[in-house]
Amino acid sequence: MAVPLASTLGRRRSRRRSRAVPWLFLAPALILLLYFKYIPMAEGLRMSFYEVRGYLGDTWVGGDNYDEIVTSEAFTSAIAHSLLLAVGTTAGSMVLGLGLALLLEGSARHLWFVRTAAFLPVVTTIAVVAEVWRIMYHPAADGPLNSIIGWFGIAPQPYLADADSSLLSIMGVGVWRGAPYDMMIFLAGLAGVDRTLYESSAVDGASTWRRFRHVTLPALRPVFAILFTLAAIRGIRVFTEVFLLTNGAPNGSTEVLMTLIYKLGLQRGELGIAAAGSIVLFLGTVVLTVAVRALRRREA
């Protein structure tokens, strides 16, 4: 009698232990995510409805922080700059990335070399990219980039130093770093295109252009959707490049949402308004993601 009882007990205990085991393995991840993702997210949402004053205690202000964002010219122009930058960088990177992918498709050794060299900007730390381009964009007539365009008879440009060209110059850096990334994803997409379609279209007398237009492009459609979402989200949340290249200057012409949030929240201590700005940024990325998903579903 005693033996079966002991064995049932033992089994029950071991089953209980085995049920706890996965939770123990998960615990580190869940605790870290709780502290550094979920709690900050919730805290951000809470702060966005308060005037945050540290030890003095917070005051509930309802939607005032959001009002401030919608009405303040600094915020609306920062949002506009973020969107412009996102659209320009995304479009530029995708077009150039597709071009690169088409030119560098194949398995030859020299193609591998060119692809690797072209991919270097993607793995380079953003801070280094920004500092290199600050130097490249040196506005003097004998600055690096101005010297190069001088060989082709183009007049020196002010790049980051002028309000008319600063945003475009930052876009250029974004495309320089974004295009090789898109190239890699396009190359993976191109590898999945059915080769027999190329051959049969050639047999039917289709030109290279028509083959590209009617066989390759349709096959790449899912890749476009993914890249668009990824790049657009990365575009509107851009911070480091802008912070290092111009930090909003000259004359606020390159102030984007994140540099403004950084200034307000982490330098001036306007935590409530900065938190509300962050929530607006978050909603922007959610809307973009959902919109692209919905578009894809309707297409499919």
Add this chain to the structure above:
Amino acid sequence: MRAERFDTVLGLSYRRGFAPRIGVFIVYAVMVLVFAGPLVALMIGAFSRVVDPTGFSLVPDGGFTLRNFVAAKDRDVYHYLFNSFVVVGFGLLLQILVSIFAAYALARHRMRFAALIMLAILATMMLPEEVIAVPLSVVLADLPPFDINLIGTYAGMILPVGAWGFSILVMTEFMKEVPVELEEAARIDGAGELRTFFSIVLPLCRPALGVIGVFGFTMIWDQYLLPLIVATEPSQYTLPIALRTLRSDEEVGIGVLLAAAMLALLPSVIAFLAFQRQFVRGLTSGAIKG
């Protein structure tokens, strides 16, 4: 030969004749110059007497010198580099361990709410880190429930990168593919959970470790906003954060920036070149699935 002509859309490799080949070669040369040129100029400049931006080019006229790296020592560049290595070393170790543990639980154990937890982890991947930067700075300064302040500490830069949805996801997907028979055999032989994990599961996951290792390294090395929030004094700066303070030097001008930037660039480039296959695999799988 005929079939190969249709390997690519443009079929550039199969164009015959002198002019097309030269044309293709020039296109490739321009590509390498545009994308790698500025970075190569940076490396050359780090070893030359480049005092101001106008001397920045692929052929500087200063001649080979190490004085930028000597000046870098006076400007604490090697201390910043040390900080970066501490953060990336411990951060990556933590991130890999956390990911493997979590993946082991999610892929190998039938547990309640597994789908829900996966969703919660995926949700953090959709959440841009910029969005939580401001509240994170508040949380880091006053960690509940013990009111621990991580501002100005290594831990403040390391712990937030410890759990990364991408790594957990990649590792979980991989572990689902590894056959379970070996584990069951080990368990029948009386090996405990931890023993089974370390001597059976972990060695089988080596290919995926390469992917999450190189991605985790790049991710942590690339951190900017987080150390910017956490560091309160220059002595706590990581190298990427410090670059901004090194833009010019009385003696060597931008030379010190070039030397420091090269040191910040090199580890990620080496990691990429050494683990290129894993890098491209992770990139495409992550993007196509995400």
